[in-house]
Amino acid sequence: MRIGILGTADIAFRRFLPALQKCSDITYAGIASRTPEKTVSFTQVYGGKAYSSYETLLADESIDAVYVPLPPALHYEWGEKALKSGKHLLMEKPFTTSLAETKKLLSLAKKKKLTVHENYMFLYHNQLEKIKELVANGTLGELRLIRAAFGFPKRSEDDFRYKKALGGGALLDCGGYPVRLALELLGETTKVIQAKLQQPEGYEVDLFGSAVLENEKGLCAQISFGMDNVYKCELEIWGNKSCIFTDRIFTAPPDFYPSIIFHTKDTVHNERQNLDDAFANSICNFIKRSLLSNGQGRNVQIEKQAELIEELKEISR
Numbered sequence: 001m002r003i004g005i006l007g008t009a010d011i012a013f014r015r016f017l018p019a020l021q022k023c024s025d026i027t028y029a030g031i032a033s034r035t036p037e038k039t040v041s042f043t044q045v046y047g048g049k050a051y052s053s054y055e056t057l058l059a060d061e062s063i064d065a066v067y068v069p070l071p072p073a074l075h076y077e078w079g080e081k082a083l084k085s086g087k088h089l090l091m092e093k094p095f096t097t098s099l100a101e102t103k104k105l106l107s108l109a110k111k112k113k114l115t116v117h118e119n120y121m122f123l124y125h126n127q128l129e130k131i132k133e134l135v136a137n138g139t140l141g142e143l144r145l146i147r148a149a150f151g152f153p154k155r156s157e158d159d160f161r162y163k164k165a166l167g168g169g170a171l172l173d174c175g176g177y178p179v180r181l182a183l184e185l186l187g188e189t190t191k192v193i194q195a196k197l198q199q200p201e202g203y204e205v206d207l208f209g210s211a212v213l214e215n216e217k218g219l220c221a222q223i224s225f226g227m228d229n230v231y232k233c234e235l236e237i238w239g240n241k242s243c244i245f246t247d248r249i250f251t252a253p254p255d256f257y258p259s260i261i262f263h264t265k266d267t268v269h270n271e272r273q274n275l276d277d278a279f280a281n282s283i284c285n286f287i288k289r290s291l292l293s294n295g296q297g298r299n300v301q302i303e304k305q306a307e308l309i310e311e312l313k314e315i316s317r
């Protein structure tokens with residue numbers, strides 16, 4: 001498989017291309033930019049061809065798949081163009097900015113028998129696998145509450161995250177992570193029961209927020225997020241036998257050893273986890289499914305995630 005990139009995004013340079021080098025069955029074809037000079041730093045470090053526009057890259061029939069790390073408001077337009085050009089689609093999160101757009105892209109991919117992927121890479125880290133195992137094997141006992149938070153300090157004013165027209169906003173940018181984690185842990189019956197998005201005066205988009213999600217058994221996840229917050233990236237699961245806490249749950253880089261802290265009635269202990277490369281695992285999952293004739297895989301979760309984001313916005317209104 002040959003993959004190309006639309007846009008000289010920071011995440012493409014810093015995380016996607018180093019991770020791609022660890023994946024087999026794939027070759028990096030090149031990168032397209034609206035401003036061709038911006039591709040130089042990429043070609044110098046990673047090689048590949050520089051395309052003078054997104055359209056020229058999509059017109060290249062030797063490319064089988066595209067990675068789309070554009071601002072969220074452009075995901076639908078370029079995702080649709082990529083699928084119509086017959087390319088598998090590795091979409092950065094959020095998949096699109098609305099449930100309606102997400103449904104349209106999923107249905108187009110199905111019609112074209114192409115694979116789509118939403119790059120919530122934490123889903124592919126062994127840290128989460130271990131946590132799911134602890135829940136499933138009863139180590140925590142009966143679950144009482146899940147708590148997850150993701151937020152970071154203010155970025156530069158011109159960042160797309162603070163711009164409405166580019167699909168900014170804390171919910172779409174960082175809130176999507178704890179929502180996706182709640183869905184993973186609470187299951188397919190997850191719904192939003194309480195939500196508040198905060199848009200301080202002078203901002204075009206929500207800057208921070210919180211919500212409660214619940215499954216059919218009444219188990220709740222309290223989530224919080226923000227993009228003018230002190231850094232937090234954590235998960236706590238409280239059971240009747242043990243409570244676990246872990247940090248960097250959404251962002252653990254390949255050289256970071258995550259740890260899980262276990263609290264029981266009488267003890268506290270810290271268990272260091274193995275290193276893992278969630279980004280490379282996420283790309284490999286996409287490649288594997290793309291190489292199958294009809295690798296639909298995680299499409300149900302992509303749609304459910306978009307539904308939860310929509311519910312959260314609705315309840316907060």
Ligand SMILES: NC(=O)c1ccc[n+]([C@@H]2O[C@H](COP(=O)([O-])OP(=O)(O)OC[C@H]3O[C@@H](n4cnc5c(N)ncnc54)[C@H](OP(=O)(O)O)[C@@H]3O)[C@@H](O)[C@H]2O)c1
Binds near residue numbers: 007092
């Ligand atoms: N999975 C993760 O861990 C993770 C982490 C960070 C970000 N992300 C996601 O990755 C995507 C990109 O994030 P980023 O922080 O890397 O973004 P970024 O550095 O701002 O890059 C976005 C790129 O989009 C292109 N673009 C096209 N039209 C644009 C417009 N009107 N305004 C601004 N840029 C435009 C630009 O490339 P050209 O100028 O070359 O065309 C730009 O370099 C987002 O969807 C974000 O949510 C994911």
